[in-house]
Amino acid sequence: MPLYVYSITAATHPCRLDGLTGVGTDPAPVRAITAGRLRAVVSDVDEEIRPKRRDLTAHQEVQDRLIADGTVLPLQFGYTAPDDRAVSEVLLEHADGYLAALERLRNCAEYHVKASQDEEALLREILGGSDRARQLNERIKAGDADPRLPLELGELVAAEVGERQERLAAGLVESLVSLAEDHSVRAPSDGDILNISLLVHDDNKDAFLRAETRLADQTERVRFRFNGPLPPYSFV
Missing domain, CATH: 3.30.910 (Protein Binding, DinI Protein; Chain A)
Structure with missing residues (x-):
């Protein structure tokens, strides 16, 4: 199922996502996909996501929740992926670059x-x-x-x-x-x-x-x- 991707974090990030729902007219719960030393924060979607006020707010609420607990790589609004497997493959393939970026942004x-x-x-x-x-x-x-x-x-x-x-x-x-x-x-x-x-x-x-x-x-x-x-x- 297609996914909307909000952020990338280290696998050690607590990712307290309870109660958060994502973008879309029928918003799904926000969840994390872990691959190696990284996590991607995502929600399932079944439509093309456009920058409506409700969805922009949902996107920012996820970032705010995550950044309160640690360093994140926040993605710009609108980033999607085909499925969980595709997200995991990207995390593993680009792990070194993402980890370096997380270290550079630590506590900033x-x-x-x-x-x-x-x-x-x-x-x-x-x-x-x-x-x-x-x-x-x-x-x-x-x-x-x-x-x-x-x-x-x-x-x-x-x-x-x-x-x-x-x-x-x-x-x-x-x-x-x-x-x-x-x-x-x-x-x-x-x-x-x-x-x-x-x-x-x-x-x-x-x-x-x-x-x-x-x-x-x-x-x-x-x-x-x-x-x-x-x-x-x-x-x-």
Whole structure:
């Protein structure tokens, strides 16, 4: 029977799964398949699993239960396998790599940091600090119809915004990564200037959280969104 696969753990993980049901319209109990020194946490499915709210929640509940008791390799939503035998074969074939990953993630959690900037304040700052930008803006406001003026002003401002935001993002990253075991920077979206995932060891958790708070307090006109601790999806 097809299986939905949630996570991989060491065979020594307690896998306390009592009462947990998995994804799907008729959710089956969550269970573990042991092969050698590893376990895969799975549930039976008889349909194609799509990212509906109920199933996303069920997927995360399994991860939360497991990570409370030890290190896991959480799989992204949607991973399936044909049957128990196929899962066991994968665990045995890739045992060395999975065990090494579990050791690397031991006692670690993932934290997300996103940041966005007040663009209107940034534009005012650029217009106030650049003689050329200020001159162009004043000529346009005065009614100068030269079509080259808006184009030059737009290009100048865009270049300055990009350069300033890159410098700011680099500084924010530098202030956090020293407390992380690993990090992954993603391309920002939706107006953000920073989108970073950090792998933080439990021993550094308090220092990292203090650094987040300090960063938010000391950085003007930047809005931060912090999220964590989370299962280390980005580092599996």
